[in-house]
Amino acid sequence: MIWPLRKARTQDRASAESASEPAAIPVFLLTGFLGAGKTTLLNRILADPRFADSAVVINEFGAVSVDHDLVRAGPAQVTVTSSGCLCCTVSSDLRGALFALQEERAKGLGTAFARVIVETTGLADPAPVVAGLIPGTLPAFGLRDHVVARRFRLARVIAAFDCEHGAGPLEHHFECWKQLAFADDIVLTKGDRAPAAPWKAEIAALNPSARLHESMAPDFDLAALLEASSYDAATKPEDVAGWLALEALAQKAPSAAPLPGPSSAPITAAVAMAGPSASRHGGIATLSLIQDGPVDRTAFSTFLQMLAAAPRGSGELLRVKGLVAYRDAPDRPEIIHMVQHALCPARPLDGWPSDDRRSRLVVIGRDLREEPLRKLFDVTRR
Amino acid sequence: MSAFVNPLAPRRPRAAEAVARIREWLRGRLALADGTVIVVNEVACAEPGCPDLETVIGLLSSSAASRTFKISKPIAAVTTADLERMVNGEAAA
Numbered sequence: 041m042i043w044p045l046r047k048a049r050t051q052d053r054a055s056a057e058s059a060s061e062p063a064a065i066p067v068f069l070l071t072g073f074l075g076a077g078k079t080t081l082l083n084r085i086l087a088d089p090r091f092a093d094s095a096v097v098i099n100e101f102g103a104v105s106v107d108h109d110l111v112r113a114g115p116a117q118v119t120v121t122s123s124g125c126l127c128c129t130v131s132s133d134l135r136g137a138l139f140a141l142q143e144e145r146a147k148g149l150g151t152a153f154a155r156v157i158v159e160t161t162g163l164a165d166p167a168p169v170v171a172g173l174i175p176g177t178l179p180a181f182g183l184r185d186h187v188v189a190r191r192f193r194l195a196r197v198i199a200a201f202d203c204e205h206g207a208g209p210l211e212h213h214f215e216c217w218k219q220l221a222f223a224d225d226i227v228l229t230k231g232d233r234a235p236a237a238p239w240k241a242e243i244a245a246l247n248p249s250a251r252l253h254e255s256m257a258p259d260f261d262l263a264a265l266l267e268a269s270s271y272d273a274a275t276k277p278e279d280v281a282g283w284l285a286l287e288a289l290a291q292k293a294p295s296a297a298p299l300p301g302p303s304s305a306p307i308t309a310a311v312a313m314a315g316p317s318a319s320r321h322g323g324i325a326t327l328s329l330i331q332d333g334p335v336d337r338t339a340f341s342t343f344l345q346m347l348a349a350a351p352r353g354s355g356e357l358l359r360v361k362g363l364v365a366y367r368d369a370p371d372r373p374e375i376i377h378m379v380q381h382a383l384c385p386a387r388p389l390d391g392w393p394s395d396d397r398r399s400r401l402v403v404i405g406r407d408l409r410e411e412p413l414r415k416l417f418d419v420t421r422r
Numbered sequence: 423m424s425a426f427v428n429p430l431a432p433r434r435p436r437a438a439e440a441v442a443r444i445r446e447w448l449r450g451r452l453a454l455a456d457g458t459v460i461v462v463n464e465v466a467c468a469e470p471g472c473p474d475l476e477t478v479i480g481l482l483s484s485s486a487a488s489r490t491f492k493i494s495k496p497i498a499a500v501t502t503a504d505l506e507r508m509v510n511g512e513a514a515a
Contacts, residue, residue, distance in 0.1 A: 167463075210435050214464040214475075214497065217435045246438065279441065282461030286480045289488055324466075 064193035067138070067156045067173060068266060072200030073209040073216040074162030074359035074404055075379030077229035081200055081255065082159050085262050095153035097137045099161050134158065134172060139184045142191050155266065156192065162359065163324060163404075165215050166222040167283040170194065171291075174271070177284060178291050194271040199223035199250075201243065204234040205379050209358075221277050223250045225265050231256035249275045324358070324406045327413060331399040335420040337366040343420055347403075347413075348381045355408040357381055362401030363393075376401060436498045437464065444479065444497070447505055458483040464497045479508070 072078045085091050144150040160169060171177040173194040180186050199219045202209075209216040220226060226243055228236040236254045243252060253260055273280050350357060360378035365371070373392055377384035403413065441462040448460050461480040475496040482488045491508050493500055 165465075212436070214437045217437055246435070278459075279461070282459050282480070282482065283463060285459070285482050286461045286463055286478065286490075289480065289482070289490065 062191075064191060065142075065154070065156060066195035066268060067158060067192050068195050069166070069169060069173070069197045070157055070159045070200070071164060071166055071169075071197065071219045071223070072162065072227075073202070073206070073213060073219065075205060075377070076162065076200040076202040076209075077227075077255065078159050078162070078200050081198075081227060081229070082157065084255075085157065085266070088262055090263065091155070091266060093152065093154040095141050095156045097134065097141075097156060097158040099133075099159060099164070134169065135185050135188045138188045138192050142187060155195070157266075163215055164219075166197065166219050167287050170197065170222055170271070170273070171284050171287040174273070174284070177288050195269050196224040196265065196267075196271060197222050198225045198227065198265050200227050200229050200255075201239065202230055202379065203228050203236045203239055204230040205382060206239065208380060217246065218283065220250070221247050221280055223247060224269070224271065225253060226250045227253045227255050227260075227265070229255045247277055249277070324404065325408060327403040327405075327408055327410055329362075329401040329403065329414065329417040331417075331421050333399070333421075334365040334367045334370040335399050337368060339420040340364060340366070343416055344376070344378070344383055346416060348378065348383050350381070356406040357403070357408070358406065359404040360401060362399075363389075364399040364401065365392075365397070373397075373399070437496075440497045440500060444477075444500060444505065447502055448479070448481075448509075451505070451509060452481075454481065455483055455486050457485060462497060 070078050070082060082096070086094065086096070138156065141153070141156065145152065158169075160166070168178075173192070175189040180189060199222070201220065206216075210220075220243060226247065228239055228243070231254050236256075240252055243250070251264070253264065273284055344360075347357065347360065357378075357380060359380075360376065362376045363373045364376055365373040371391060372388055374386040374388045376386055401417070444462050445460045448454075454460075459480075459482045461482055463478045463480070464475055465478055466475055473494050473496075477493040477495060477497045477500050479491045479493070480488060481490075493504050493508060495504070
């Protein structure tokens with residue numbers, strides 16, 4: 041066992057047991073690969089009156105805000121949107137968002153909340169996020185981080201897994217495996233499109249300690265996901281403790297000696313991905329496609345079909361999501377989802393969820409060819 | 423070793439298989455102190471000229487200095503030759 045984690049857990053329990061401190065607010069980390077169904081799960085939670093007293097931190101990976109408008113938070117629910125990927129900016133971004141929530145709470149502003157649900161991007165590496173929420177694992181920078189460590193505690197990690205399209209990400213994207221390995225609860229989604237049963241043995245083999253749920257099962261109870269508890273890395277697969285320790289090592293030794301081995305690069309290069317400014321998602325990029333007004337329905341439908349049929353040689357398409365309004369119904373936008381190359385049925389809305397009335401799509405993929413995509417999308421404005 | 427492959431056995435991600443293989447090789451190749459944990463991670467490198475994905479291997483110990491290595495390729499592509507060079511590089515350092 042690796043000592044920093046044991047020490048961190050001891051500190052966590054000690055602080056939780058302190059009678060003089062108010063109870064720490066539980067933080068639930070909702071993760072899962074691109075298109076796994078995180079936002080759908082979050083919307084189910086927020087629609088449940090039992091969890092109306094939840095604050096939500098939504099993380100966006102892209103230049104244009106889309107996820108914020110896809111979450112149906114009630115008027116009494118506190119919502120904070122953080123920009124940048126949590127796993128790349130965890131020290132500043134998530135701790136900053138939690139501190140802002142705490143400040144509002146302390147000043148009596150905003151709505152009281154009993155828990156915080158953090159929805160990560162689908163590309164998020166959970167290791168730095170979890171490490172940032174376990175006191176003592178990563179360095180604390182200033183009063184803000186100390187306040188967050190005292191006032192919040194990581195309760196559970198919940199991972200969504202797509203039974204229909206999960207095979208590809210699990211096979212080819214390291215983050216997908218890590219998201220499942222860190223989880224206390226794994227929710228198997230889209231069971232109406234692909235059976236969940238064949239996945240159970242595979243998921244259990246990766247993370248025997250996780251509780252498996254089927255989102256479409258009649259007995260699926262959201263309360264099981266949000267029950268009071270404290271995250272314990274020691275109960276997870278052995279890789280989890282190691283990844284957390286590696287994060288701690290990276291953060292605490294940013295200027296260590298040159299790395300031995302086939303590369304002569306300094307250790308800062310190897311661990312820089314834990315730093316605040318670098319990206320962990322080499323080769324994967326987001327492309328934002330925006331039209332100021334509504335688009336032509338036929339042209340947009342053709343655009344989506346061409347996107348879905350794009351050959352592999354044009355890049356690896358991972359996710360498309362957005363809000364689009366058509367010229368024949370400019371006040372009734374539709375939510376557009378595509379997971380890998382599979383187009384999901386559009387969901388029409390009764391109105392725009394915010395003041396932003398632009399038709400906009402975020403396309404996430406590896407080695408995408410930007411110019412042809414932009415030209416194709418431009419046709420929809422004609 | 424048996425060549426039989428159980429087709430009904432749960433599959434593991436390619437990276438998970440590779441991590442297990444790397445860990446097993448290092449355990450056999452290096453005389454690691456008791457309690458040393460081998461951690462294998464895959465990260466993206468943002469530096470110009472670097473490959474998109476790199477493998478970071480940590481030998482973490484509570485009784486000795488922890489060491490970190492980097493191999494400039496994804497976990498699934500790491501070969502025993504890469505590991506051998508890594509180990510030899512450390513010996514030469």
